[in-house]
Every structure is written in structure tokens, then in C-alpha cells.
Amino acid sequence: MSMSRRIEPFHLDVLKEVGNIGAGHAATALSSLLDKDIDMKVPQVKLEPFHMFGNMFREDMENVAAIYFRIDGEVTGSMFFMLPVKEANSFVQKLTGDTSQKITVSNTTELAVSALSEAGNILAGSYLTALADFTRLNLIPSPPGFAVDMASAILSYALVPLSAAADEALIIETEIIENDRESNRVLNGYFFFLPDPGSLGKILQSLGVPADE
Amino acid sequence: MADINFAASPSTIRTSGLGSCVGVVIYDEKLNIGGMAHIMLPDSSMSRGGIVQRAKYADTAVTDLVSYFRSKSKQGEAVRLKAKIAGGAQMFQFSTSTELFRIGPRNVEAVKEQLKNMKVMLINEDTGGSSGRTIEFDPETKKLYIRTVNKGEKVI
Numbered sequence: 001m002s003m004s005r006r007i008e009p010f011h012l013d014v015l016k017e018v019g020n021i022g023a024g025h026a027a028t029a030l031s032s033l034l035d036k037d038i039d040m041k042v043p044q045v046k047l048e049p050f051h052m053f054g055n056m057f058r059e060d061m062e063n064v065a066a067i068y069f070r071i072d073g074e075v076t077g078s079m080f081f082m083l084p085v086k087e088a089n090s091f092v093q094k095l096t097g098d099t100s101q102k103i104t105v106s107n108t109t110e111l112a113v114s115a116l117s118e119a120g121n122i123l124a125g126s127y128l129t130a131l132a133d134f135t136r137l138n139l140i141p142s143p144p145g146f147a148v149d150m151a152s153a154i155l156s157y158a159l160v161p162l163s164a165a166a167d168e169a170l171i172i173e174t175e176i177i178e179n180d181r182e183s184n185r186v187l188n189g190y191f192f193f194l195p196d197p198g199s200l201g202k203i204l205q206s207l208g209v210p211a212d213e
Numbered sequence: 214m215a216d217i218n219f220a221a222s223p224s225t226i227r228t229s230g231l232g233s234c235v236g237v238v239i240y241d242e243k244l245n246i247g248g249m250a251h252i253m254l255p256d257s258s259m260s261r262g263g264i265v266q267r268a269k270y271a272d273t274a275v276t277d278l279v280s281y282f283r284s285k286s287k288q289g290e291a292v293r294l295k296a297k298i299a300g301g302a303q304m305f306q307f308s309t310s311t312e313l314f315r316i317g318p319r320n321v322e323a324v325k326e327q328l329k330n331m332k333v334m335l336i337n338e339d340t341g342g343s344s345g346r347t348i349e350f351d352p353e354t355k356k357l358y359i360r361t362v363n364k365g366e367k368v369i
Contacts, residue, residue, distance in 0.1 A: 054229040
């Protein structure tokens, strides 16, 4: 079964809007969490064949800290919040106000993991709640899973259990940016929402878009 | 993911981002050629709908790698194929973790089983754990370079 035969360009536009609304709410949540302005880039919607996965990410995504949620309910899928490791480290130090908290490739403190997981929970929660309101479908996230690793390995891990029914994955990616003008540092975070093959039609239909299934 | 590639020295073959997937390298000691598959699932009978992507499953991918080398050999000549494998990690621990998310170890077992069925000698492996891997095989030295984010580089 291939998803690409059923997906038309206007479907991608609708799915971009899904990313916009979800990440928009998450950005607002992050803004109040950090008390900083958060910008958001235009979402990218990609239908990525599995054999192209290894080349999907930019170099700064080689080492990321990722919070992963499996989504159950009327819509099933996977949700990730990822930050390049260095930025995850400064993010948790900002959140905890404690510079002894660390997220690095070799060493991670327990409180840092919990702070980042909780932040991920709040952000993914806002994203999914917005999406649930928008589609009137329920989406229930699992407790957060945490890993520091390669972005491609992390995404593939979530895809593998579903890969018996598909040869490509639909990825809704939204980047959020904190511009700290005082320190001139930029923090980039990425949301990756991957609806399972069977859920795509439900999302499109709930938004009044005919999905050819 | 879900692909098979071959390389002859001085080229190398690599695949990146092995999570619960397994990278299988097969080579013939006498040839400077290596074949690498990046498999995602243990068994092609799991495939639902459409055409089976043979490179995606342990059983079919190993079969295709082996057939390639057998087809290259002269008739009657004994072929001694060797293998090195890496991957099969479990990257996230969930309390509610279903059987589906324990796919890493099942992938490793399935690859080993099929190697045995096809009489390919498993020389070395770097499997399991919780880290993603990027691997690169040099067909000339038959060395497999394995890079992880947390534990640096390893050669088997």
C-alpha cells in the first residue's frame, strides 16, 4: 500500500495547516514557559520514502535530544519534540535555573531529563489539544520517552512497527525559534508529527477534505 | 532503511540511523565486494497489502544478498559467505511497551536465523543496547565501522 497515490497537493496544504495550528499553540505555551518571544517557521509536510530517510536531516540534527510520544485514540501516530543536543542543554538550564543540569551525548542528569520531558509534555500537549479541537477527534499521548541520539534513528524507531503496511512516512515538521536578543543566542526546536497510515484519511475527512481511500 | 546496496573497493557502503533496524553486511573473503541491507522487520509474512519490498524484511533481504554472491561465483565453486551485523536497539523504554516496540531483538534473531539457513557464517555483531548506529563497510579490509552518538566509534 502506498500513501502517495492518495495524497494530492491540496491535502498537503491542509496538513500544513495542521502543523501550523498545533505548533502555533505549542509556541505560545513555550513563550509563557520561558517568558520569551517564540517565532515559528512555515510547516513542511513531506512524504518520505523509507530508503531516503538517512539523508533527511541536516548536520545539526546528527545529535539531538528527543521527547517521544506515541499517540492513541481516534488518530494514532507519533509525536516528537527535538532539539540539537547543545540547545537542549541550554534549554534545561534556562528551565531549571541551574547550570549543573546537563544534557550532553555522554552525560545527562536526571533532573535535566525530567525537566525536558515535562516541557515536552506541555508543548506536545498543546499541539495535540489544538489538533483535537480543530479536528474534533481525540488524540491521547503516551507518557514521554526520552533519548539523546541520531534524529534519523529516533524517527525510524517509531516507524518500524508500522512499516509492514507502508513504504513511506508522512511527516509534518514545524520549527520553532527563540531569539534571545540579549545573549544573541538562538534556540531551535522541532516538532515532528507522523500520523499512522490509517489515520491520515480520518484527519483529512474531519476537516471536510475528501480523502480517496 | 529498507534498501540493499553493493560496493566494490575502493568504495565503501554505509547506512545511517539504525535504530531497531538491523544492518546486515555479507561478503565473500575472496572478492573485494560487500553487500549491505538495512532491514526494518523480521519476516516478509508480516507485509500487508501490495508488493513485498524485499529489502525491508530480514528473511527476503538476506536471501537476496546471498543470491547476488552465489550468482557471481563460477559453477561448482564452493562459496563461503561471511556476515557482520549491527543494530537492533531498543531506543525508548515505555512501561506500556507492546510487543511491536520490542522489534529490535526480534530483528536480530530473524537475521541470524536466516544467515544460518543460508549457511552464511556470522563473524561478528554489535547488536542490542539503546543507541542508534551509523555503519560503514570497507569491502577491501572487510571491516565494519560502527558509530554511535553516546559511545563513539567501534570496529568489528
